[in-house]
Amino acid sequence: MAAPTDGDMVSIRQRAAIAARLRSTIEQSFAHWEAVSELDFDAAFERYLDEALAAPTRLAFVLAGQRLMAQLRNGHSGFHDDWVMQRHGRSFGLMLRPLAGRWAVTISRHAELPVGTVVERIDDMPMAELFTRRRPFLAASSDRAAADILFYRRHLLPDALTLGLEGGGTFALAKADWPALETPLPSIEHRGRVAVLPIRNFDDPRFEAAAVAAVRTLDGEAPLIIDLRGNGGGNTPLGLLAALMDRPYRRWRSTVLSTTTLRRAHGERPEVVAYEAPRHEPLPGAHRGPLVLLVDGTVGSAAEDFAMPFKDNGRAVLVGETTAGSSGQPHYVDLDGGYRAWVGAKREAFPDGATFEGVGIRPDLPVERLAADLRAGRDPVLASALDVMSSP
Structure with a gap:
């Protein structure tokens, strides 16, 4: 472009x-x-x-x-x-996010900088101080969510920098035009008798369609783990949600603001209009097998729309980290010349009215994947989910 x-x-x-x-x-x-x-x-x-x-x-x-x-x-x-x-937003070929308070490499295209590497400083500035200085420019519903998106906002970082690594080493980086990584369509992986279905985004309708098709290849009673980690959302996958719900379920309670030209002329504040969480009945043929969802702090927006009803009605066990805590329909504005803005136009809460924004969906079984796990190729979140499936 x-x-x-x-x-x-x-x-x-x-x-x-x-x-x-x-x-x-x-x-x-x-x-x-x-x-x-x-x-x-x-x-x-x-x-x-x-x-x-x-x-x-x-x-x-x-x-x-x-x-x-x-x-x-x-x-x-x-x-x-x-x-x-x-x-200013070209890639460094890596991604960092805080894991248990330590900034770790979670994606790397540099052989000399493996995932799990802990970064303590950037250009001699401690990571905590760097985040504090950049936080005023990060639109997020919580500091936790802001930290998770820092390295997606590369225009906030210099074009070249030096990482100060745990243990005293350094690694020099410069922004470059890395080719985009291809995200594979969802497909079933088997861990013994348990099916595992990773779904990395809902941006493209093909991802939901592939996930629904994968679920339909399974026996209706088959135990299934859906791995949502890293899924930042897109379009709420209502078809996939319905394909997995074997019982009644609810979606968000939401509020929007409503006003008119006449109300504004009289200096009246916008009216808050609330929508109660609607109840949906299960569809015939929905998957009935035991279900676990894997979540982390990067799961947001439409992926949280998908996960919340399973938490609310107990259809699935959620394992991992608390999700990002941001959803709702933004209102987009094209400002011409390459500029655009969007504003959160709907505020969502759990069906019982509990606060969701800035809080997120807490897992039923909290498990963190630490930097040492990444370095060793361990996945304690998936291992815990498999343990849940093997429990009587």
Whole structure:
């Protein structure tokens, strides 16, 4: 994809137009104000406006918008620019996330830097300090979720850096145009009598279709483990959900804001409209075998939409880490010139009304995969799930 032709330049007129539309979109559509009740949005927007109008580069302008959106503390709100992502967002060929408080390499395309390597510093800055400095630009519903997305926001990091490794070694990295890793379609793997079905995303409808097809190849009573770890969402897989539910189930209780031009003219606040968790009946032929879901802190959005009903009605045992804690329908706005924004327009809660945003879905059996497990090729989460399946 060619970079937008306006490169690093942002006119004052364009900045003002984007700022006006951002404010209007947030005020009319944002449904998560209860999570930021202490935020003085007028003051925050004034600070943003000063920063955005004075920004010396396109990157600085984008960072001003991302700082504003991050103050909403919502994983389904954000600000994006194609040019900045193309120029400053190239890959390092690895991924880091905190595991039990230690930042570990979870994906690596460098033979000399295996998964499980613990990173203590970047360019002589401790990882905790680096995260604290970048946190104001990370739109997430919790600090835990923000840490998990830090290395997906590579424009917040220099083009070249040096990792300080546990034990005293170093590793130099530079951003490059790594070819995208292909995500395989879901297919059944067998661990003895237990079927295991990894599903890495729901972005493409083919993933849900392949998962449903895989489930239908199984005997209806077969024990099944669905591995959702690393699945950040996409489109809620309602067909897969129905194919696995052998009992009634509920989806989220949700709230949205509703207003009219007349209400705004009278200075009235938007009305909160609540939707109770609907009850769904199981379909004939749904899979009836024992079910376990593997989850971690990167499971979010549509993957949480999928997992929650199994937690609510006890259809499956959830094993692993607490999920990301961010879902709901964002309202997208095209701001022209490669810019776009999205605002969380629906706030979801568990069917009993318990808070979900920023909290996540807690597993029935908490198990962490540590850096040492990655280095050794161990998977205690899957092992625990297999133990659950073997229990009487």
